[in-house]
Amino acid sequence: MLMISPRMSSGMQEKQFTACLLNFFVYNPTFGPREGEEEKKILFYHPSDVEKNEKIRNVGLCEAIVQFTRTFCPTKPAKSLHTQKNRQFFFEPEENFWMVMVVRNPMIEKPNKDGKPPTIEYQEEEILDTVYGAVVKQCYSMYKLFNGTFSRAMDAGGVELLTQKLEKFFYRYLQTLHLQSCDLLDVFGGISFFPLDKMTYLKIQSFVNRVEENLSLIKYTAFLYNDQLIWSGLEQDDMRILYKYLTTSLFPRHSEPELAGRDSPLRPEVAGNLLHYGRFLTGPPNLKDPEAKFRFPKIFVSAEDGHEELHLIVYKAMSAAACFMVNASVDMTREFCEQLDGLVGPQLTLLASDICEQFTVNRRISGPEKEPQFKFIYFNHMNLAEKSTIHMRKTASVCLTSVHPDLMKILGDINCDFARVDEDEEIIVKAMTDYWVVGKKSDQRELYVILNQKNANLIEVNEEVKRLCATQFNNIFFLD
């Protein structure tokens, strides 16, 4: 006879909970300076159903912490607060406007005997400040990309307009934050570039010139293949956040139709009556539809006199995507869109298959895919170029990595160590799991390598990384 104790069956196992978003709020301490008016300070609060006094309390704590740290350095107040249960990240993107993100520490729930409530153990040192500090900044950049600054909203419609905009934007955006999969790449906020030969690159450049010449309304253009950038006319910081939006939000939502054709690009003539594969990812899904609306998302990018507002037109053919930006004061019409579709569609389809051909050639040259002895992340602060063989393709929901989260955190630690001193450094560590992790900083470049050979010694590790640098990075890292 099999007896199952009720305790056993009710699951005596420990339950693991990952880090998650507890609160996210925006406040301005100057909006409710008097006692009893504290609620007026709060411009946005997530989750919205939190009781009013609780909101006021939480905002009050942030204010107190910031004020307290000003005792010791008036110009550099607190950036984060660590407590047993959570971490709070403070960011003042515009004067007196504070954004705060509260992240619950990962925790383990351990069941207790005799019906006692389970013991909860918080893992207080799992969250990296640099990573989540960067996430908060990213939140602001993303808001600003689509709404402009907080003070712009204030000027246009006062607190009321600002709270509306915050509500509208963050309600959706916060749902797309996947805090448990944030890592070093969020700190870099880099851009992955597509490596191209000169000829193809020139083809793309002349394509961009041609389009901008023919459609003079277009102010800026950016060109991407898959999730990689090839050409951009935008300022670096604007491109960085636009890139983030495109690759983590817009493209993943529209990826399916391309899947079929990516590896066997069909030329328009082969495709019979179909002239090209081009289509709008923003704006009208189907130009032939008489009901089609010609509305495009508006974005704000930096300009000499502050910011300029633009229509964002994203047009894609197979794996190639072109972003065209047009001054927002101009109304977008059917004529313009048809003109663009007619001009860009066929050319972009051609370019896409050219690039694809080169892509496959490149792959063939580099030889059959063998599980490499190492995985790496590279980032260049000067051009924001980033390369990772650790991360799989990004999707809308998660950014999958192929290594243990603890190793990713060690990379984050090494990144913090590099920030301590402004000089070239190399750090090699051996983790408790015997993995070797190597970090190199040279000039503005950082390289992080995780090696698979557990029994290697320091000298072998060094040799391996030297080889990697020679083959992948043209020996740009000099130290030893």
Place this chain on the structure above:
Amino acid sequence: MDTDNDQEGETQGVKICGPPLEVNTAADTLATSLSLLGNHMFPDVVARKAAREDERAQDVPEEPPQDTEGSLSLQATEPESQEHQDDVADGTQSDSGEFVVTVLAKAKLEEQGLGVKGHSSPLLEVGIQESPPAAHGGSHRDEDVTAESWRRHRKHIFVLSEAGKPIYSRYGSEEALSSTMGVMMALVSFVQSGDNNIRSVYSEEHTVVFLQKGPLVLVCVSSSRQSEQQLRSELLYVYYQIISMLTQASISRIFEHKKNYDLRRLLAGSEKILDGLLDLMDSDPSFLLTAVHCLPLASSLRDSLSQILQKAITPNLVFSILIAKNQLLTVVQERAVIEDARLEPADIHLLLNLIGASSAFQAGEIWTPICLPLFNPDCYFYTYISYLDPPECTVCLLLLSTDKEAFYAVAECKRRIEEAMAAQGSLGLIAKAQTYSVSQVGVADLRHFMYKPFDVPDNHRQLTQFTSPEMEAPYHTEEEKMRLLDLYRYMHGRIHSNSRPLKLIYHVAERETLLAWVTSKFELYTCFSPLVTKACAITVITKLLRWIKKEEERLFIRYPPKYSTTPNPAKSSRGAKAEQTDSSDNGFLSLL
């Protein structure tokens, strides 16, 4: 009025270099605090006539190290104590006329109106005369806490009570900082009210770490970039140093009775000890490594010193410790006691700091209660402290007893030790002992190292020790010394991270190359010249480990001797010295 002051002074121990606490309200508050503390004695502390010419006596008079509330009650013996005190005073004066003895329970007597006659201790007279703030010229306590220079201190430390009352601040007076400390307490309790605990706050330049220990809250505001773990352990040292003077039990008792008690009353005068501790922690890696640094000594000399200590015993003697130049020479332990618990390096650090922080101890013989917080946070050892080489005062003997009445017996032990050492010329030999230079290792490219062997099974319960050469060029300036220590701290923080510990770190930077390595047998931090290759670094480490192996008899106390002072002759045989097996060399080459 005078008598009031005296009473307060004596009862609280020392008020000498503390802020001018409400001296005049003495009578009232004193009564309350005494009633709080109940049936426990206040040992009056120390005192001395000599060394007035000592410079430090000018602006900051030496204060007795602590001011304590005994954990043992003493009703029955009080009257005897009184006599005892007189005896001692008379006796000693006729001997040398320059030392004073701590008399336990005197305050208790005063409380009952029995004590205090004409002759109050000379130190306290000094203290009272010099207690006005003017006497603290140049001290950090006078700093303007709104000035940029105050903000720019590398590490602030604050201690406050749960009621938000300031107890200690490293820079600036507690009064001037009372609102800042009030805010700290408010933050702590605010977070607590949400069923949570505040740990730390990070800004671009500072790390603020909070530590709550019983009724005390300790806060560190640091721009040193040390890890939170390290800063918290430093706060813990501060807490333990306070405990070493007051005991944990008495602190809890005080605050149980009166939440807003001003603990400075009991700690007055001990600021210098905490100041000293903080300075020491910034400059001495012993605290970081939680290991004791011994003075390198020929093993024959160390053995003979141990034997001298081993022979000079008296009932209830627990530890005999000999230090020179603030480093350990040898420590002999009561066998039975050491079987229960082990002498922790942290306790030794606190003892050494206590002694180093005050020149009062140089004056003769001191008999004072000291708590070893890691050994037992709730009770005192009665500690005999005496320098053996006045006036240089580099070699110090500490004898810890559990018997508060054992002063004479213990002083007699000291006399025997002194005699034996004189007969063997030990002082001269000790004076020649020195820390060593890294060049003695004889390998190029090695600039500095710290090596901490772990307990091996044969002699577990041994005091954890480490060895390290002098810091030499390019680390000879204060600034560079601190920079190297900071690099070590950073490596230590990473390799011992709570959540992501590592086995090895190899760090190449522009000015030096560093390696930190933790194995099951040892922990090693090395600093090389910046251009060393990895292959070369490994060779250097191999040679270094061999050298340490060869020198370990000189560098470490290998077999801590023991004695039995409890009347149990069966156990009194010499410490069994198990043969050590050589193990430091095993398998490390394959690891690197």
